[in-house]
Amino acid sequence: MKIIIDGDACPGIxxxxxxxxxxxxxxxxxxxxxxxxxxxxxxVKIVDSGFQSxxxxxxxxxxxxxxxxxxxxxxxxICLPKKAKVINPKGYIYDESNIDRLLEERHLAQKIRRGxxxxxxxxxxxxxxxxxxxxxxxxxxxxxxxxI
Numbered sequence: 001m002k003i004i005i006d007g008d009a010c011p012g013i014x015x016x017x018x019x020x021x022x023x024x025x026x027x028x029x030x031x032x033x034x035x036x037x038x039x040x041x042x043x044v045k046i047v048d049s050g051f052q053s054x055x056x057x058x059x060x061x062x063x064x065x066x067x068x069x070x071x072x073x074x075x076x077x078i079c080l081p082k083k084a085k086v087i088n089p090k091g092y093i094y095d096e097s098n099i100d101r102l103l104e105e106r107h108l109a110q111k112i113r114r115g116x117x118x119x120x121x122x123x124x125x126x127x128x129x130x131x132x133x134x135x136x137x138x139x140x141x142x143x144x145x146x147x148i
């Protein structure tokens with residue numbers, strides 16, 4: 001088991017690292033050359049910039065029993081069939097019961113924007129998001145340890 005972070009837009013890295021370090025779980029953060037991420041615990045892998053370059057590395061490196069941290073529903077949808085667990089930086093868990101709905105909502109929002117419409121912006125990160133991330137990350141680790 002390892003935790004793979006789509007690091008280009010991932011708040012909460014310090015929370016993820018704290019949980020991982022306490023459980024001796026390796027963490028790999030992928031970011032493109034336009035982002036400067038440093039870590040004393042995680043392995044940071046810098047990839048070329050470009051459309052979905054980080055996403056492709058995250059997807060290709062994900063194996064069964066890994067935990068992927070990403071805001072991207074597309075990344076989640078591809079990692080779930082690989083038997084990985086997927087969580088977003090606000091602590092919401094993606095799974096087979098919600099991923100289709102999330103992808104459909106994303107598709108509809110894209111259609112609205114292409115047609116000149118506006119969609120709402122995501123809410124700002126708050127303390128509850130940090131607590132949810134920590135709690136649900138620990139929960140996912142427990143689920144994987146139970147399955148191994």
